[in-house]
Amino acid sequence: MKITNLTADDAALVEFGRRIAEARLARQMTQASFAQAAGVSKRTIERLEDGASTQSANLVRCLRALDKLEGLDRLLPETPANPIALLERHGKTRQRARPTGTPEPAIPWTWGDEQ
DSSP, rough: OOOOSOOHHHHHHHHHHHHHHHHHTTTTTOHHHHHHHTTTTHHHHHHHHHTTTHHHHHHHHHHTTTTTHHHHHHHOOOOOHHHHHHHHHHOOOOOOOOOOOOOOOOOOOOOOOOO
């Protein structure tokens, strides 16, 4: 099954778990030996392969044990820096994002005691 933006969250997790299980079996590992190699509990492996949610740190450990950690870099590559934006910010990295959309008209501030 191909995972796309239209795939439901639960279905994507189940498919991801199936792929983890296939990678584990291709390496001839039992769930117990996989859990030991990853440094997690066997129950964590069971939950991961069943498509249940797990902590991201456990996912990283499991991917490392399968020699698949470099896949995370392909999953979400670094965003290249915009040279113009770097010049405008004088080399500082961006910390916040502005909300998009039409801004509300500004209401002049008052003390509230005007009659």
